[in-house]
Amino acid sequence: MPNVGKSTLFNALTESTKAEAANFPFCTIEPNVGVCTVPDERLELLAERAKTKKIVPTYIEVIDIAGLIKGAAEGKGLGNKFLSHIRGVNCIAQMVRCFEDVNITHVENSVDPVRDVQIIESELMLSDLDVVERNMKRKEIQASKDKMDLLKKCHETLIEENSLYTVKWTAAEIAILKQFNFLTTKKILYICNVDEQTIIDGGNTHTQALIEHIKKRGNTVEPVIVCAQLESEVAQCEPESRAELLNEYGLKQTGLERIITSSYELLDLITYYTVGVQETRAWTVTKGSTAQESAGVIHSDFEKGFIKAETINWKDYLDCDCDDAKAKRKNLIRQEGKEYITQDGDVYNFKVKA
Ligand SMILES: Nc1nc2c(ncn2[C@@H]2O[C@H](COP(=O)(O)OP(=O)(O)OP(=O)(O)O)[C@@H](O)[C@H]2O)c(=O)[nH]1
Ligand SMILES: [Mg+2]
Structure with a gap:
């Protein structure tokens, strides 16, 4: 959703100031693309022991996009065309606002993570439905019975307001599905953006409600709880003093490390x-x-x-x-x-x- 802290977290993850983050919805219009290296203690230890000249970590590419709102499929807000920028990703990270702050606008005027997650899920379904309907009109697709059958099945699923990941697809169907890059087949990592106190407490009623809600969902792992504001402070401080700052909040790892660990688990x-x-x-x-x-x-x-x-x-x-x-x-x-x-x-x- 807009104004939930996506760009703030993006900047912290990629240690940049590239993405504009400000207190108004639809601050981000064009996507920001960044790379974050995967922090890896084992790699550091091996390199040190081997007296290596060069250390090369692996990396993750992150794309920060605009926010979706209810009705985006009908053009509300910035519409949903910008979702094309994330059709190629391996995993969607949905940042969910779980912090109270009267000064930060919420487009739905209240903090309710379960409602927000349902709105986004439904907008992703509508976006996929649009892809299905457009493809069913293409001559080259109509020429293939397998593809048409598959799209019909997708259509039925989405019309009944079910995401495509809920269907048990055969291997042959999965091979065809890949070409369409449907969003609702992708795994989702939920990231709860909370305030500093909630980091110390380990959660709040909003994070609890979200955890309960997604337990039934599947295709995800435990949500990651971060405070984007704090992550941005951590990223800005000297590497030597980061551990100290994290320690004040009872944290052993940065949000980045926790997000990477969870996304590795989610993506196997x-x-x-x-x-x-x-x-x-x-x-x-x-x-x-x-x-x-x-x-x-x-x-x-x-x-x-x-x-x-x-x-x-x-x-x-x-x-x-x-x-x-x-x-x-x-x-x-x-x-x-x-x-x-x-x-x-x-x-x-x-x-x-x-
Ligand atoms: N209190 C509080 N405010 C935050 C936190 N994270 C972000 N904000 C504020 O929320 C506002 C929106 O942050 P952005 O990072 O621009 O949000 P976004 O999701 O990228 O917004 P759009 O690009 O408009 O979709 C900014 O004023 C941030 O300073 C947080 O953890 N706590
Ligand atoms: Mg933004």
Whole structure:
């Protein structure tokens, strides 16, 4: 929704001042795109022990868009055309206002997270319905029975006010669905924007109501509770004093770290590492990826020319001072084939055909 703190959080996440954040609805019109690196303590420890010259974390691209209001599909507010900017994302993060502040305008004039979440869900359905109806009119779609059948099923679902993620799609249907980039098939991470006191308390009646509401939903994880205002102060202070500021609120991690942890969980993502003197680097793959697929994240040639992977758990490697000879003596380095399933925290050394 507008004016809930999206741009304030975006700036804190991406450590920029790029997005204008101000107390009026529809402050953001054009999307802001930013990149935030994934903070990773394991990567830091490995790099330090390996005396690496260069550390390369993985990153997440974040898009901050305008707010949607009730009636957006009929053109209210800024309408809903700007949703095209997020059709390609892996996950939607919906910021929900859970703080009381009479000075900050709420477009619905009261704080009610469950109502807000329902409004957005319904606007996303209407946006998908529009995509369905437009596509059903296209000749090339009409020429494919499979596509038309699928769109009809989407139409029926959306007309009954159900999001598309609620349908049990077959693998064949999922393959077709992908081309349309429907918003209501995407996973949603709810971010509750609360005040400073609620951070200390760990929640309030609004966050509780939202948690209860989304328990039934699925396709999400526990909401992340942040105070965008506080995150923005944390991001602006020197890295050395951040922990101290967080500590005052009983926090061990920044909101960014908690959002990333939750989005990794939601999207079934895990991290593996490559460690060397020149470079120590974190790579992201989907849970269940094989060693060969994981190698492909580095370079498609690594996937094609894959021979085997030498691998060791990151903690074991750290305990061996990131020294291959030591790890081999202790028999901790395993030789794995292409079908091996990558585990979170694996350190890889891929052997590939030259
Ligand atoms: N009290 C309080 N105010 C906040 C918090 N986060 C943001 N605000 C204020 O709320 C107003 C709107 O913040 P933005 O970040 O511009 O909100 P937005 O969701 O990007 O708004 P649009 O771009 O208009 O959709 C600003 O005046 C912020 O200072 C918060 O945690 N607490
Ligand atoms: Mg904004």
